[in-house]
Amino acid sequence: MDIAQLGDRVLAGERRALARAITLVESSRADHRAQAAQLILDLSRKNDAQAIRIGLSGTPGVGKSTFIESFGMMLTAQGLRVAVLAVDPSSTRSGGSILGDKTRMERLSRDPNAFIRPSPSQSHLGGVARRTREAVALCEAAGFDVVLIETVGVGQSETVVAEMSDLFILLLAPAGGDELQGVKRGIMEMADIILVNKADGDLKSAAMRTCADYAGALRLLRKRPQDPEGYPRAMTVSALEENGLDKAWEDMQALVTWRREMGHFAGRRAEQAQYWFGEEVRHGLLAQLEREPLKGMMQALGARVAKGEVTPTIAADEIMALLGRS
Structure with a gap:
């Protein structure tokens, strides 16, 4: 090649x-x-072009794919080029995945100004694939103005996407039934904007109440230095009826502009680069365990642990000592 x-x-x-x-x-x-x-x-x-990287997370069924399609179509109608990196959950047995996000975004996939790439998460935790960050860099180099990173959507631990995006958007469904979620740490305090989707039809009033609950919860969180007054914020949208999408985009642009002017944008990207350097080192160390002679030693020590001849902690210390000498 x-x-x-x-x-x-x-x-x-x-x-x-x-x-x-x-x-x-x-x-x-x-x-x-x-x-x-x-x-x-x-x-x-x-190439030194910088697209706006937007990470999107939310529980399965909240309407992430529908939102991305409607949001992406709105952006391409404004003349912007949009790339979507959708991460699908992988089987723990076979490692495969359906990669169905592209088929769900039928209109957007036909748009000449859009590019959709589904990828399996494989064994990587945090809701994204291990190489998603590099794929984002490729999309920037290809001239895309906005890169949307859709996570697997499995729960509150999906904060890794915040380490590769400029904005972290959390999608929520109305009337989730657990208002306590609004004050939990983790994914809530990472979000820049919370969008309560499905604010249409019979769910519209429930969406308004849910939005008010989360707006109140956000005021309880400690203020972050990278946020101007009024952020993070919660608002309602309807991906189905395409309501509220333009206002959400205006708020995203306003936040990015403020962060650029105050120096937070470049500083955050520098922090992210440092974070991924550490991740690469950690992955490299773990990869050594899959190669001989450490692989054989791991299996031998694992057999002794299973028989009760040695404790897991002592066995792990032996491996760590070997890694330190290698």
């Missing part, structure tokens, strides 16, 4: 080249990893 040629085609905005580049960065083969690292480095030197 000619990496330089592939990089030039990505910079030219060729969709097939972008898809091929994302496939390359998602590969775990050693030679592909080296090529992917070179590609990302080359693109970073040739």
Whole structure:
């Protein structure tokens, strides 16, 4: 594979080249990893464009795909180019996934100004795939103005997406039945904007009440230095009827503009780069456990732990000592 040629085609905005580049960065083969690292480095030197990275999370059934399609269509109608990186849950047995997000966004997938890429989460925790951040960088290099990162949608631990996005949007359903969720830590305090979806039909009044509950809950959280007055905030939207989407986009743009002017935007991206450096080191250390001789030692110690000959803590300390000497 000619990496330089592939990089030039990505910079030219060729969709097939972008898809091929994302496939390359998602590969775990050693030679592909080296090529992917070179590609990302080359693109970073040739391109300094910064798309607005928007992370989207929410429980299954809240309407993330419907929202993304309606929101994406609104943005492309304004002349913006939109990339969607949708992460689907993977089977713990086979590692496969259905990757059904693209089929659910039928209108957006046909839009020439949109690009949708579903990826399996595999064994990575936090609601995103391990290489999603690199895929975001590729989409920026390809000239997309907005990159939407849709997480798996499995619960309150989905905060990793906040480490690769400029805005973290939390989608909630009306009348969830547990108002206590509004004051829980974790995903709530990471959100920049909370959108209560499905504010239409019989659920409209329930959505308004839910929005008011969460707006009150947000006022109880400690104020963050990267937020202007009035943020984080909660509002209602209807992805089905496409109501409230323009107001949500205005608030997102206002928050990004304020953060750019106050220096928080660049500072946050620098912090994220440092975070992912640490993650790469941790993944590298864990990968050593899958290679000999540590793999064989792990199996032997695991058998002794199973027989009760040694405690898990002592066995783990032995492995850690071996890692320290390697």
